[in-house]
Amino acid sequence: MNHSLEKMEFLVFSYITISASTWVEPHGRCTVVFSLAWSSPDVKFKKGSTYHRRYTKFYGTSPRSAINLAQDALMKYKHWEEEIDKWQTPILRDERFPEWYKITLFNELYFLVAGGTVWIDSDLSSSLPEDSDLPLHNSTCNSTVPLIGSSPPDFDDKENVGKFLYLEGVEYFMWCTYDVHFYASFALLDLFPKIELSIQRDFARAVLREDKTRVRFLADGTWxxxxxxxAVPHDLGAHDPWHELNAYNIHDTSRWKDLNPRFVLQVYRDFAATDDMSFGKDVWPAVCTAMEYIEQFDRDGDCMIENDGFPDQTYDAWTVLGVSAYCGCLWLAALQAAAAMARSLGHGDYADRCMVKFAKAKHVFEAKLWNGSYFNYDSGTSYSSRSIQADQLAGQWYTASSGLPPLFDEDRIKCTLQKIFDYNVMRVKGGRIGAVNGITQMGR
Structure with a gap:
């Protein structure tokens, strides 16, 4: 094939070689330190939005800022290494932890920089279009809840941390998948709490937003x-994050029963851990709205939400019908967390209403699911309804992590955990691969 030079495209690579020379005496030693840095000041998403990366706040947007980055690395690397050693040494010397756990604990942190992350230094406009219709009636959550026709709050970057995105996996291209953030967020809260609060503020803003774009859901072909x-979004988007939410389109996640309780639980945990009243006040309207939204799935008025007979939660290949151990437990925990947060923010009446609902819902949950040794998968009559789900105490886990009272009697909690260990862990290859998500009483 013949091509004119004008039509051919060439890839041009630039190379640079650095060398250093020194004199080493016999049996002597010499260390030559090199520093490599590059400047890539902008990140551009597929649909056109472009932002400055976080480091540009300190080094500027010029490509030549790589010189300053490299210089700082040469001047400060010893101090950085000393600080890392001080941070890691207590854990590495702790004999309570097996060696594989210590290695994994630190090595897996690579994901924060190499696993598909974006950290920008930018404010985002979060106003709704003028013709947006907010189909929410006035909430019973005091005057802090947005009324019909209002816009989501535009939180200032009070902590000066910018905005942060990360992928669940490089093959799962959605930013900040919230069902998985439920688990991953513990690391961010412990190591980078201000980044964690920034992500929660993004989701709080997203709760109060609407996008009327029609989407076809892959599972059943409906629109x-x-x-x-x-509804708490499944994720912050893919090709235009923060603006075009919910890249996930297998199911309609506005009908999922776990995302809203997960949001309330994460927000309260972060609020309790940081004691940040400004954060609590910022996200409180979204907490109230999320709680009100999920109550529509209490079909019979008994204060307990029900699943609708399709995979309407993060286990998106598992059908759930009626009261379920997983979603029901999350709902109980969310009621308790919302009550605790309300009291801290001075909304005692709302807290009391939550606890009244909690007492009624707990009675229904235990009456329909407790079988003497664990909580049934759901209250349906299918083959899987009596299955043992490893995550059935997810709500209890979060209340314990947040310093809240236990959801159930201690004997029932211990009995359930023992059942999960005996079946979901030990009956699968002798416990060598960890817990499986679900298993029947027959061990299948």
Missing amino acids: GTRKVIG
Whole structure:
């Protein structure tokens, strides 16, 4: 094939070689330190939004800022290494932890920089279009809840941390998948709490947003709304994050029963851990709206939400019907967390209402699911309804992590955990691969 030079495209690579010379005496030693840095000041998403990366706040947007980055690395690397050693040494010397655990604990932190992360230094506009329709009635959560026709709050970057995105996996291209953030966020809260609060503020803003774009859901071929007001989004988007939410389109996540309780639980845990009243006040309207939204799934008025007979939670290949151990436990925990947060923010009446609902819902949950040794998978009559789900005490885990009272009697909690260990862990290859998500009483 013949091509004119004008039509051919060439890839041009630039190379640079650095060398250093020194004199080493016999049996002597010499260390030559090199520093490599590059400047890539902008990140551009597929649909056109472009932002400055976080480091540009300190080094500027010029490509030549790589010189200053490299110089700082040469001047400060010894101090950085000393600080890392001081941080890691207590854990590495702790004989309570097996060696494999210590190695994994630190090595897996690579994901924060190499696993598909974006850290920008930018404010985002979060106002709704003028014709947005907010289909929420006035909430019973005091005057702090947005009324019909209001816009989501635009939180200032009070902590000066910018905005942070990360992928669940490089093959799962969605930013900040919230069902998985439920687990991953513990590391961010412990190591980078201000970044964690920034992500929660992004989701709080997203709860109060709407996107009427029609989306086809892959599981059943039906069409629905991309983002419904009051529903916690599955993720912050893919090709235009923060603006075009919910890249996930297998199911309609506005009908999922676990995302809203997960949001309330994470927000309260972060609020309790940081004692940040400003954060609590910022996200409180979204907490109230999320709680009000999920109550529509209490079909019979008994204060306990029900699943709708399709995979309407993060286990998106598992059908759930009626009261379920996983979603029901999350809902109980969310009621307790919302009550505790309300009291801290001075909304005692709202806290009391939550605890009244909690008492009624707990009675229903235990009456329908407790079988003497664990909580049934759901209250349906299918083959899987009596399965043992490893995550059935997810809500209890979060209340314990947040310093809240236990959801159930201690004997029932211990009995359930023992059942999960005996079946979900030990009956699968002798416990060598950890817990499986679900298993029947027959060990299948």
